[in-house]
Every structure is written in C-alpha cells, then in structure tokens.
Amino acid sequence: MEHLTEPKRLPGVQLQARDLVILAELGEVALLDTETIHRRHFAEDASGQACRRRLRLLAGHGLTQTLQIAVTTTTRSGRLPTIHRLTAAGADVVAQETGHHPHRIARSDPPRPHTLLHRLGMARVMLALNDACQLHHLAKPDWLLEYDAIPGAPPGAGFAERFVICHEFPGPKGTKVTCWPDAACTLTIPKNDQCWQLGILWEYDRSTETLSQVTAKLAGYKALLDLRAYRRYWPTAAGVRIFFVVPSDARRQNIISSIRQHPAAESVRIAVMDDVLNPAHVLGEAIWMTVNGECRRIIGD
Numbered sequence: 001m002e003h004l005t006e007p008k009r010l011p012g013v014q015l016q017a018r019d020l021v022i023l024a025e026l027g028e029v030a031l032l033d034t035e036t037i038h039r040r041h042f043a044e045d046a047s048g049q050a051c052r053r054r055l056r057l058l059a060g061h062g063l064t065q066t067l068q069i070a071v072t073t074t075t076r077s078g079r080l081p082t083i084h085r086l087t088a089a090g091a092d093v094v095a096q097e098t099g100h101h102p103h104r105i106a107r108s109d110p111p112r113p114h115t116l117l118h119r120l121g122m123a124r125v126m127l128a129l130n131d132a133c134q135l136h137h138l139a140k141p142d143w144l145l146e147y148d149a150i151p152g153a154p155p156g157a158g159f160a161e162r163f164v165i166c167h168e169f170p171g172p173k174g175t176k177v178t179c180w181p182d183a184a185c186t187l188t189i190p191k192n193d194q195c196w197q198l199g200i201l202w203e204y205d206r207s208t209e210t211l212s213q214v215t216a217k218l219a220g221y222k223a224l225l226d227l228r229a230y231r232r233y234w235p236t237a238a239g240v241r242i243f244f245v246v247p248s249d250a251r252r253q254n255i256i257s258s259i260r261q262h263p264a265a266e267s268v269r270i271a272v273m274d275d276v277l278n279p280a281h282v283l284g285e286a287i288w289m290t291v292n293g294e295c296r297r298i299i300g301d
Contacts, residue, residue, distance in 0.1 A: 013061050015093065019054070023063060023094050026086035027102020029123035030145060031067075031116070033081035036124060055084060063090035065106045069113045083116055104145065114208065119146075122182050122204040124277060125245055129185070131279035136299065138283075141185040144233060164233060165201075169223035179220030179229075181242075186234055189299060198298070199230055199237035205246045211258040218242075222264035243288070244270040256291050265291045 018041055025040075026032060034048070034055060042051040059066045067083040085106035086094075095101035111119065126143060133140055144165050153162040160168040165184050171177040183202040188195050201221065205214070221242055224230060230240055242264070246252045252270045259265045269288035276282050286295040 013057055019058060020094060020097055023058070023086055023090045024098065024100075024102065025127065026064065026084060027091055027094055027104055028143070029126045030104040031083050031085045031119055032123055033083055033120055035081060036120075036127070037084065040127070058090070059084070061089075062087055063093060067110050067116065069116060081117075081120065083110075083120065104148075118182070118204060118206060121206065121245070121273070122146075122202065125202065125204060125273075126183065126185075128277045128279050128282050132283040133187070135279050136283055138190075139188045141187055144184045146180065146182050167220065167224055167229050169220065169227065169229075171219070177220045177223050179217075179224045184230075184233075186237060187298065196238040197234070197236050199234045199240040201230075201240065201242045203242065203244045205244055205251065205255070207247055207251050211254060214255055215258050215262060218259055218262045218264040218268075221267070222262075225264060225267060240267065242268045244268060245273055245276050246270060247273055252289060256289070256293070260291045269296065 022037060022041055034052060037055065038045065038048050038051040042048070042054075045051050055064070055066070058064045063086075065085045065087050067085065069080040069083065086102060086104065088105055088107070091102045091105050110116065122145075126141075129141055146163070146165065148164045149162055150164055155162075158168070159166045159180070160178075163180075165181055167179040169177045169179070181201040182204045185200050185202070187198045187200065189198055201224075203214075203217070225240060230237060234240070244252075244255065246255065249272055252272060255270060259268065268291060271282075271287045271289065275285070275287040281287055283298045286297050288296050288298065290296065
C-alpha cells in the first residue's frame with residue numbers, strides 16, 4: 001500500500017500507513033498474533049513494547065478485536081499468543097483508504113483455542129506465500145479460506161452449501177465423503193514463455209490428528225480431483241495439488257508412510273513449516289516432498 005502517504009486522523013489516534021497495512025492483512029488472513037505482527041512491521045522495536053502499545057491503541061478504538069488464549073495443548077514453551085482480528089469498524093477504515101473492503105471480519109464469538117492456533121498457522125503460511133510471490137515478481141495468490149461463505153447461502157444449510165471450499169460427495173454404501181481444506185489458492189506461474197494457473201489445496205497440520213485421520217481425508221480429495229469439483233471456483237486451473245504443511249520432518253515421514261499407497265497420494269506435496277515460512281524458500285527451493293521422497297520446487301519443477 002505504498003500510496004498511503006498521508007496519515008488518517010481519528011478521534012484520539014493518528015492512523016499511519018503501517019496501521020492500515022496491518023488492518024488490511026488482518027482482513028485478508030482473518031487473524032494474526034502479536035509476534036507475527038511485530039516481526040513483520042516493527043523490525044526496529046527490539047523489546048516489542050512499541051508494537052504492543054500500537055496494537056492496544058487500535059483495539060481501544062474498536063478497529064481490532066484482541067483475544068487471549070487461556071488454555072491450550074501445545075509442545076511449545078513460553079507465553080500463549082495474543083490474537084488480533086479485524087472489526088467491522090476497522091474494515092470500514094481500510095475500505096475508505098484503499099477502496100477495497102476486507103471481508104474476513106470478526107462477526108461471531110471467538111473460535112475455540114485449538115482452532116485459533118490452527119487458523120493462526122495457516123495465516124502465517126498465507127503471508128509467507130504472498131511475500132514469496134512479491135519476491136519472485138508473481139501475481140499475488142487468490143485465497144479462499146475454510147470458512148469463506150457462499151454469498152446468499154441460507155444459515156441453516158449444510159456446510160457444503162454454505163462454504164465455498166467445502167465439498168460433499170457420495171461415498172460407499174450410502175455414506176458421504178467430505179473434502180474441506182484449510183485454505184485454497186491459485187498461483188499464476190510462468191513456464192516456457194507462457195503462464196499457467198496452479199490450484200493449491202492446503203492442509204495445515206499441527207500433529208493433533210492421528211495418521212489414520214490424515215489418511216481418511218484423501219478420500220475426499222480423490223473425489224474432488226476426479227470430478228474436478230474445484231472448477232466451480234477455479235475454472236481455468238491447469239493443475240491442482242494438495243499441499244501439507246507439517247511441524248517437523250519426522251511428522252512428514254510418518255504421513256508419507258501412511259498415505260503412500262492411497263490413489264490421491266501422487267497429488268500430495270509435504271513441507272516443513274520452518275521452510276514454508278521463509279519467503280526465499282517456499283516457491284523457489286526444493287522443500288516440497290512427494291510420497292516417493294522426491295523434493296520439488298513450486299517454481300521450476
């Protein structure tokens with residue numbers, strides 16, 4: 001948002017261009033924690049106090065909503081993250097200043113703690129991919145998130161009728177098979193003097209699901225790929241892949257061992273979170289492992 005050169009004055013706060021960038025990011029990825037915002041936008045603030053002070057100011061003026069996670073199950077030590085979401089008032093400010101109205105706004109009760117951490121991980125992946133596309137001079141990805149609603153869908157309808165990337169397919173013996181990624185996006189990639197559109201279905205894995213649960217998800221992905229059901233939102237996608245982001249290489253190897261024989265496994269690529277969060281690696285480095293143990297790049301392979 002380089003065009004945001006003049007600060008906007010609100011009662012009691014002088015809103016700077018950096019504030020608008022933060023608000024716009026919240027409106028794109030749905031939520032972020034203080035640590036991520038500090039790292040992205042307050043690089044010279046070694047103590048983090050200036051970042052926290054600014055975020056309190058935004059929340060105090062009703063532009064953001066702050067959530068404190070009280071209890072969760074995690075293997076990491078240290079303070080639990082403070083989560084920030086964009087409010088309707090914050091979205092109105094972004095729309096007024098940029099002409100684009102964010103649609104991922106805090107309108108409901110906060111999700112459960114484990115859901116917040118899951119969404120936070122996916123938000124970090126989104127930002128890393130956005131940054132990588134800017135680094136490689138590619139168009140910014142078009143993102144769909146798990147709970148992006150179908151316009152006009154009745155509130156009482158089933159999930160597949162309410163949410164854009166939720167699918168239901170007939171299963172064996174009258175059952176239903178569900179495919180519901182954590183997020184989805186398209187990348188426009190140059191290749192051989194042409195551009196082609198790659199669709200990516202994202203699974204952010206925190207090692208909280210059993211391997212049998214992870215494997216069971218592939219039945220829905222197999223149906224989606226076979227029927228090309230993604231055409232309802234990606235009519236021009238030339239190829240579609242399933243990208244898993246996992247916390248460690250050990251988890252990656254365990255998942256590969258579990259899903260290797262599944263018919264949908266050839267479309268799966270798996271990378272470790274630390275590699276994905278590096279914008280210099282996520283697109284151009286061979287960090288995405290196939291079930292055959294080959295590591296590939298998004299750009300160039």
